[in-house]
Amino acid sequence: MTTALASRAEPGHVGETATKPPGRWVRPAVFGLLAATALLYFWNLTASGYGNSFYAAAVQSGTQDWKAWLFGSLDAGNVLTVDKPPAALWVTTAFARIFGFSSFTVLAPQALMGVASVGLLYLTVKRTSGPIAGLFAGAALAVTPVAALMFKFNNPDALLTLLLIAGGYCTIRAIETASPRWLALAGVAIGFGFLTKMMQSFLVLPAFGLAYLVAAPASLGKRLLHLLGAVVAVVVSAGWFIALVDLWPTDSRPYIGGSDGDSLLELALGYNGLGRIFGMGGGVMVGGPGGSGGGNVGFGGESGLTRMFGASFGGEVSWLLPAALIGLVAGLWFTRRAAGTDRTRAALIVWGGWMLVTSLVFSFMSGIVHPYYAVALAPSIAAVVAISGTSLWRGRAHFAPRVFLSLMIAASAVWAYILLDRDADWLPALRWIVVGLGLVIATVVLVGVPPTRKLAAIVATVSVLTIGLGTTAYGIETASQSHSGSIPISGPATGGERGMGMGMEEGSSAEIGAVLAATTTKWAAATSSSQSAANLELASGKSVIGIGGWSGGDPAPTLAEFQRYVANGDITYYVEGGRGGGPGGGSNEIAEWVAENFTATTVGEQTVYNLLS
Numbered sequence: 061m062t063t064a065l066a067s068r069a070e071p072g073h074v075g076e077t078a079t080k081p082p083g084r085w086v087r088p089a090v091f092g093l094l095a096a097t098a099l100l101y102f103w104n105l106t107a108s109g110y111g112n113s114f115y116a117a118a119v120q121s122g123t124q125d126w127k128a129w130l131f132g133s134l135d136a137g138n139v140l141t142v143d144k145p146p147a148a149l150w151v152t153t154a155f156a157r158i159f160g161f162s163s164f165t166v167l168a169p170q171a172l173m174g175v176a177s178v179g180l181l182y183l184t185v186k187r188t189s190g191p192i193a194g195l196f197a198g199a200a201l202a203v204t205p206v207a208a209l210m211f212k213f214n215n216p217d218a219l220l221t222l223l224l225i226a227g228g229y230c231t232i233r234a235i236e237t238a239s240p241r242w243l244a245l246a247g248v249a250i251g252f253g254f255l256t257k258m259m260q261s262f263l264v265l266p267a268f269g270l271a272y273l274v275a276a277p278a279s280l281g282k283r284l285l286h287l288l289g290a291v292v293a294v295v296v297s298a299g300w301f302i303a304l305v306d307l308w309p310t311d312s313r314p315y316i317g318g319s320d321g322d323s324l325l326e327l328a329l330g331y332n333g334l335g336r337i338f339g340m341g342g343g344v345m346v347g348g349p350g351g352s353g354g355g356n357v358g359f360g361g362e363s364g365l366t367r368m369f370g371a372s373f374g375g376e377v378s379w380l381l382p383a384a385l386i387g388l389v390a391g392l393w394f395t396r397r398a399a400g401t402d403r404t405r406a407a408l409i410v411w412g413g414w415m416l417v418t419s420l421v422f423s424f425m426s427g428i429v430h431p432y433y434a435v436a437l438a439p440s441i442a443a444v445v446a447i448s449g450t451s452l453w454r455g456r457a458h459f460a461p462r463v464f465l466s467l468m469i470a471a472s473a474v475w476a477y478i479l480l481d482r483d484a485d486w487l488p489a490l491r492w493i494v495v496g497l498g499l500v501i502a503t504v505v506l507v508g509v510p511p512t513r514k515l516a517a518i519v520a521t522v523s524v525l526t527i528g529l530g531t532t533a534y535g536i537e538t539a540s541q542s543h544s545g546s547i548p549i550s551g552p553a554t555g556g557e558r559g560m561g562m563g564m565e566e567g568s569s570a571e572i573g574a575v576l577a578a579t580t581t582k583w584a585a586a587t588s589s590s591q592s593a594a595n596l597e598l599a600s601g602k603s604v605i606g607i608g609g610w611s612g613g614d615p616a617p618t619l620a621e622f623q624r625y626v627a628n629g630d631i632t633y634y635v636e637g638g639r640g641g642g643p644g645g646g647s648n649e650i651a652e653w654v655a656e657n658f659t660a661t662t663v664g665e666q667t668v669y670n671l672l673s
Contacts, residue, residue, distance in 0.1 A: 086191045090182060093195060097178045097202040100539050101171035101211050106163040107542040110598055111214040114546060114610070115149065116166045117594035118142050119214075121603065122153035123161050129153050131305070133314045134590050136603040137583050137630075140616040142590070143318030143331065143609065145301065147255040148216035170218035174211025177222045177439065178202045184229040185443050187236070188407040193450040200442035200528060203535035205550035206376035210435040212539060213548050216257050217435050223253040224264055225439050228410055231268045235406050238278035240286040247290035251297025258332040260436065263421055265294075267413025275406035302328075315616035317590070317609040322616075336427040360422075360429035367423040368434070375479055376550045377434035377441065379531035381419075382471040384441045387448025388412040390464035394455075407447050415440035430547050445527075453520060456509050466506035469523055473498020476530030486552040490533060497526045546591070571664035572635060573599025581672075585633040586622070588612060588647040592637060605631070608647040619649050626671050634658070636667040 110116035114134075122129035124136040131138065132146025142149070151173075156165040178198040186194030201207055210217045227249035234242035246268060253261025269287055276283050305316065305324045319327040361370040369378050388408060395405035418437045422429060449468060455461035473495045480491035501523050509516050538550040569592075576584035577600045584602035587593050593606030607622070608614050617625065625631050634654045658669040 083191075089191075089195055090179075093182065093198050093202070094175055094179055097198075098171070098175050100202065100208060100536065101174045102168070103539065104542075105167050105171060105212060108167065108213065108544055109163055109542070110166055111544060112546055112548075113544075113594040113598055114142065114591060115152075115214050115216075117597040118146075118149050119153050119156050119166055120161050120597060120601070122149060123156050124603070127313070129157075131314050134317070134593060134606050134609075135583065135597070137605065138314040139583075139605050140315040140590075140609055140614055141317045143327070144216055145255045145258060145324065145328075147252055148219040148257075151219060152214065166214050167212060170211050170214055173218040173222045174202070174207065177207075177211070177218075177225050180222070180225045180229055181439050181443065184225065184232055185407070185446055187232055188403045189447045189450055193446040196450070196524060197439075197442045197446035200380060200445060200531070201439055203528065203532040204377060204379070204435075204438040204442065205531065205535045205538045206432055206435045207438050208535040208539040209376075209543065209548055209550045210432055213432075213543055215432065215548075217432060220253055220257045220261060221435050221439065223249045223256060224261065224414075224436060227253070227264060227268065228414070228439070228443075231271060231410055232407065234286070235272055235275050235401075236403075238276040238282065238286070240289050243272060243286050243290045244293040247293030248297040251294045251299075254294070254298035254328070255301055258328045259336075260433070263418045263436075264414045266417055267410055270413055271406050271409040274409060275401050275403070277401050315609075315614060317614055317616075318611075319614075336429065337421065337425045338427060360431060363424050363426050365423055368419050368437075369475075371482065372431045373422070373434055375482065375534060376431045377437050379476060379479060379534070380441050380445050380472060380527065382475045383449070383468040383527065384412075384415060384444040386464060386468045386471060387452070388415070388444050390452060390461070391444075391448040394451075394461070404447065404451055408444065411440045411443035411447065415444055431550075432548055449527075456505070462506055462508070466502040469498055469505060469527060470502035472527045472530075473502070479534070480530055483552055486537070487533065490530070494526065494530050497522070497529075501526050569595035569599040572596060572666055572668065573601075575663055575668070576600035576602050576604070576633065579632040581632045582630040583625070583632070585635050585668075586625075586631050586650075587635040587637065588651065592635070596635065604635075607650055612647045617650075619653060622650050623653070629672060631671050634669040634671055636660075636669070 118128075118132055118134050118141075121133050121136040125133070125138065127133070127138050128136050129150065130146070132141045132144070132149045134140060134142055152166060152169045155169045156162075159165045178201055181201050182194040182198035184194075185197040207221075210221070227246045230242045230246035230249060233239065234246060250261050250265060250268075269290075272287060272290075273283055276286070278286070302324050305313070310322060316322050316324050316327055318331045320330065361367050361372040367373055368381060391404065391408040392412070395402055395408070398405055415437065418440065422433060422437065445468070449465065452461040452465040452468070456465065476498070477491045477495040480487070480494070501519065504519060505523065509519050534551060537552050541553050543549075572585075573596060576596060579585075579600075579602060582603065583605050584600055585596060586605035586607055587596060588607050589612050590606030590608075590610045593604040596602075596604045605617065605622075605625075607617065609616065634651075636651065654669050654671070658671060659673065660667050660669055662668070
């Protein structure tokens with residue numbers, strides 16, 4: 061794997077492979093990979109409708125009002141925002157403004173981000189480990205079930221993943237020549253990752269910083285100075301929007317959904333930051349989508365070292381995780397005596413550090429955690445397996461690399477068997493094929509790969525197919541399903557769409573939407589919680605106030621503000637229902653005031669009040 065092992069065993073050590081001219085087959089293979097990825101992500105894309113209606117409604121609002129686009133407002137009247145920063149909404153709304161608002165324009169940007177992520181991961185891994193490793197990494201990412209899920213869904217995670225990979229690419233480029241410019245660009249990517257999903261983007265920073273500090277060909281002083289510049293780039297690229305929000309007059313912008321004090325920075329540090337890690341501890345409020353503190357057993361499984369392998373996260377992302385852990389250990393061991401600037405070790409620090417830090421944080425966080433978060437982990441797993449696997453293969457003339465390589469293959473096959481056995485009724489023969497082939501190939505590799513090039517190529521091909529068969533089948537099955545709600549789930553369908561959501565039923569929303577579509581006021585209606593409001597907005601094409609935000613706990617609008625809207629004739633209807641009334645929210649108070657002062661009628665199965673009567 062290092063100059064002491066792999067390069068002597070066979071020509072084409074990582075440094076040599078990464079710089080030698082590519083073969084004629086490389087470009088067609090890359091185009092084929094990208095085409096296959098696009099087919100996987102775009103096929104039957106609109107079967108999921110608007111996907112997550114919460115974010116889809118914010119996109120619709122952004123197409124109707126410029127300020128709603130800037131701040132990520134749920135409603136075009138700008139009462140309050142979604143509970144995330146708006147970078148992902150900026151991209152999707154731009155697409156919808158250009159091509160018109162529809163299911164396709166809501167979901168297509170994520171599919172494009174997926175194709176871009178696969179291509180960029182290929183380019184990044186190729187720089188240090190050659191085109192074969194790059195192709196394997198890109199393909200492994202493309203078929204990871206959680207990637208096949210989130211690159212066809214309109215949560216912010218797709219853009220976050222692309223930006224993290226961009227940060228990794230820029231870091232690798234920076235390490236090659238000790239370039240402060242490339243390192244600053246990595247900081248910019250992470251800064252915009254913060255504007256996509258806040259502090260989750262910072263989980264890769266320890267790995268990026270350590271890799272540059274260890275491997276960049278410059279003096280220690282220059283390396284430290286370059287890292288300081290990158291930190292400044294992160295702060296500036298993320299901080300400009302925080303400053304904009306804080307400096308903007310509060311009575312002229314929407315309330316920052318999910319925050320206690322109408323502050324984007326407080327949202328980042330609280331509900332979307334420490335609240336996610338520590339749950340209810342330290343006075344941090346962690347209401348909101350899909351759960352609360354105390355372990356979040358309902359969605360992410362029990363916190364602890366095995367969470368990434370458990371029932372919630374396992375099928376999403378862990379298919380190659382055992383192989384990645386083995387490969388990382390092997391890679392760091394065999395590069396322990398390499399020069400400080402060794403590119404293989406630098407790459408392993410980048411991707412392996414990303415994998416370890418993210419896995420550990422996800423595993424032990426006791427606040428809100430959903431399995432689909434693991435898409436941010438998928439690129440690092442794919443890259444570590446590709447880099448370590450190809451390097452070990454090049455050193456296969458030696459027994460030690462063969463031991464680690466065979467362990468990677470066997471562990472992947474056995475773990476795939478276990479994961480497939482959790483859905484025992486789905487393709488029941490597949491798990492036996494995977495584990496059988498895997499153990500045979502692992503044995504062949506351990507004993508010694510046949511010396512002829514043709515036989516060696518066959519063994520290598522079968523090894524790759526065996527490692528990837530389980531995750532590929534599961535990923536394709538995931539991509540073939542429709543998904544909706546706020547918590548999409550990978551894997552075979554067990555009846556209906558794959559996802560969990562809250563708020564008003566779509567049937568009721570459709571009936572009321574026909575009524576709201578005829579309104580001409582600033583807001584067609586108001587209702588309790590953003591989830592119900594989002595469904596009404598999509599059904600009617602009109603602006604609807606989601607009182608109290610996602611959890612019902614946001615103090616927006618207050619009763620006094622709501623009464624002023626009604627007095628001015630700005631709201632036509634109040635629709636009873638949905639979820640709300642959380643701590644500090646005014647949804648129950650508003651509901652009581654409406655019931656006391658207006659007459660109820662029924663539309664479908666929903667109670668509605670005409671606020672203009």
